[in-house]
Amino acid sequence: MIFRAVEDADLIVRARRGDVEAFNLLVSRWEKRVFNYLLRLTASPDDSLDLSQDVFLKAYQNIRKLDDPARFGPWLFRIAHNEACSEFRKRRPEAHEDAAALADREAAPGIALDLSLAVTAALDRLTSEQREAVVLKVYQGFKFEEISEILGAPVSTVKSRLYTALDLLKEELAPAKTRGTK
Amino acid sequence: MMESGCDREQLRDFAFDELAVPARAAMERHLAGCEACAAELAQIQLTTAALRVLPDREIPQRIAFVSDKVFEPSRAVRLFSGFWNSGARLAFVSACVLAAAIVFSAYRRPAEIRSVSPSAGNATLSRDELSREMDARINKAVSDAVARVHEEDARVMKAALESANHKAEQQRRTLMVAMSEQMNMLQKRLGVFREYAMAGPERNSGSDQ
Numbered sequence: 001m002i003f004r005a006v007e008d009a010d011l012i013v014r015a016r017r018g019d020v021e022a023f024n025l026l027v028s029r030w031e032k033r034v035f036n037y038l039l040r041l042t043a044s045p046d047d048s049l050d051l052s053q054d055v056f057l058k059a060y061q062n063i064r065k066l067d068d069p070a071r072f073g074p075w076l077f078r079i080a081h082n083e084a085c086s087e088f089r090k091r092r093p094e095a096h097e098d099a100a101a102l103a104d105r106e107a108a109p110g111i112a113l114d115l116s117l118a119v120t121a122a123l124d125r126l127t128s129e130q131r132e133a134v135v136l137k138v139y140q141g142f143k144f145e146e147i148s149e150i151l152g153a154p155v156s157t158v159k160s161r162l163y164t165a166l167d168l169l170k171e172e173l174a175p176a177k178t179r180g181t182k
Numbered sequence: 183m184m185e186s187g188c189d190r191e192q193l194r195d196f197a198f199d200e201l202a203v204p205a206r207a208a209m210e211r212h213l214a215g216c217e218a219c220a221a222e223l224a225q226i227q228l229t230t231a232a233l234r235v236l237p238d239r240e241i242p243q244r245i246a247f248v249s250d251k252v253f254e255p256s257r258a259v260r261l262f263s264g265f266w267n268s269g270a271r272l273a274f275v276s277a278c279v280l281a282a283a284i285v286f287s288a289y290r291r292p293a294e295i296r297s298v299s300p301s302a303g304n305a306t307l308s309r310d311e312l313s314r315e316m317d318a319r320i321n322k323a324v325s326d327a328v329a330r331v332h333e334e335d336a337r338v339m340k341a342a343l344e345s346a347n348h349k350a351e352q353q354r355r356t357l358m359v360a361m362s363e364q365m366n367m368l369q370k371r372l373g374v375f376r377e378y379a380m381a382g383p384e385r386n387s388g389s390d391q
Contacts (some may be wrong), residue, residue, distance in 0.1 A: 033238075049241070120236070136370065139238075163194055
């Protein structure tokens with residue numbers, strides 16, 4: 001992970017000097033994480049792909065504004081967060097898909113369907129802010145300080161959103177997991 | 183239910199690996215003696231494990247917009263990049279390598295002398311010995327050079343003298359030949375004059391009669 005960070009920093013320095021290949025390599029390293037982050041927020045693969053495209057375009061255009069290459073991850077996810085927020089504002093009137101449809105789309109092979117359904121339904125019951133805090137912490141593994149930077153909110157707010165979400169998820173998922181793994 | 187003395191937020195921070203080392207150690211000690219907190223921690227871990235059941239999906243299509251012309255780097259950057267990826271770079275790097283080799287060679291030269299010196303044997307020469315040997319070699323080289331210069335000077339001088347002698351001899355011979363011819367000419371004229379003088383009185387007397 002340390003070597004990876006060092007290599008990323010080197011690629012960022014090269015990309016800032018206009019090395020397109022270095023930036024393409026950065027894209028190939030980060031595109032899956034960004035796509036899955038956006039997919040868990042938007043629940044739409046097509047929208048997530050389009051948004052990912054926009055995220056990396058903006059990252060390329062603004063990479064000279066990145067002060068510390070070591071903070072590339074949070075900086076990139078900050079752009080992704082902003083893009084997702086813009087998307088939500090545009091399509092707010094649209095109805096959300098039901099939990100069953102989401103579960104059908106995200107169900108993992110070899111995993112009991114009722115657990116996948118339960119997880120997807122539980123996540124869908126959270127507010128978008130709570131869900132984003134869970135995605136950034138549990139699925140993307142960011143530290144609170146980094147999530148604070150991504151969301152532009154204080155660490156205390158981030159923790160409050162995450163722990164409130166955790167209380168809701170615990171009620172839903174602990175029994176669900178017991179049933180699903182029988 | 184958790185006991186009133188338990189710090190629920192710290193327990194959750196612990197569960198998400200957000201505690202500093204001292205606080206983490208303290209929480210581990212607390213968990214060893216507090217069943218309620220241990221049960222709460224187990225429930226959090228069960229919940230996060232359930233969440234991770236949903237795997238990451240592969241991206242359906244690679245993102246590759248940067249190859250578009252619009253996003254190419256500026257002209258200055260491309261010029262610099264062109265230089266850096268061209269033969270000029272090779273020449274520059276070659277010059278650097280050559281310079282480094284010269285510097286390295288200059289620093290390595292005393293060591294080479296030491297290694298080829300027959301008097302050194304396989305023992306390491308001291309600095310004074312090395313200095314003396316270098317002086318001796320330099321003196322010998324200077325003497326040889328001076329001797330070569332003297333030898334060359336002598337050879338040139340000898341050649342010049344030989345050339346001058348040869349020229350003088352040629353001039354002398356030419357002069358001798360010219361003088362000989364003059365002498366022959368004078369002798370012939372003298373002979374003619376004598377014949378004319380001897381025949382003169384007879385012609386004069388014959389005409390008087």
